[in-house]
Amino acid sequence: MAPSFVLEARGLSKTYGKRGGGRKGGFSQTAALRDVSLAVTEGEMVAIMGASGSGKSTLLNCISTIDRPDEGTVLIDGRDIGRLKGAQLASFRSRELGFVFQDANLLDTLTCFENIALSLTIRKVPAREIDTRVRYIADQLSIGDVLGKFPYQVSGGQKQRVAIARAMVGKPRLVLADEPTGALDSKSARQLLESLERINRLGATVVMVTHDPVSASYFHRVVFIKDGRLAHQAVRGDADRESFYSLISDTIARLGKEADHVR
Ligand SMILES: Nc1ncnc2c1ncn2[C@@H]1O[C@H](COP(=O)(O)OP(=O)(O)OP(=O)(O)O)[C@@H](O)[C@H]1O
8 A cells, every 4th residue: 555645745845035135135945845756655754954044043934824935836745835815824724733842832721631622622623522531631741740730830841741742632643843842841842752753653653853863863764954955864774863863974074075065
């Protein structure tokens, strides 16, 4: 049977700035993405790595419908998201995508339970079902005991796990994460990555942008972006996490050396 792709990005290109937009009326354009294609199968965990300015966030923003590519298409579950507009797009985003950012972005006036439940409350899901779903996902992420607390009463790591629960509670087709461990100490980061592994075992497909080879080593596959192009990919296969970490670190060093050579 052909693999079922949750995400298929085909030939994405994106250039910022306009011809003639420079200070002296010259060129001030940045090709942030150049013909990038990426297919992610159901249940896969894919990390996107690359140097600062290589185009990682632009790629994630094009996948997440926050930005639009100049060229190329993004299919989520076979659906061309470039054709969705306005309310249709907003509804698609809230149902099919879950977001986790570097900062948890929780609402301070709501308890952790209410933060996780919010999207379901807005969708008018019955209260009993909300309760069951929130408690189930909170148990999976070991935050059952903080549900009654407000965000300022819990640790940074717990906040991030609440943010994952919020992203997961609507059972999205794809979870998108942008440096979710960036603001955490190493112990909280490890717990968060183990949480991502756990939600993956529950069936979540995850795409994450990261600078950190340790974070990437928890994933099944790492794609490396360089100067807006897909430069390389590394697949974990049956390797243990430590070996995959070594492979990722070696790849980063090699790609860095190639860049020095070109300069
Ligand atoms: N709104 C914008 N206007 C103009 N140029 C932009 C804009 N956003 C990004 N860029 C440029 O596009 C390129 C890719 O940026 P992007 O943010 O995707 O990189 P990144 O790999 O996510 O970097 P970082 O790891 O530092 O967050 C960079 O050269 C950046 O300066």
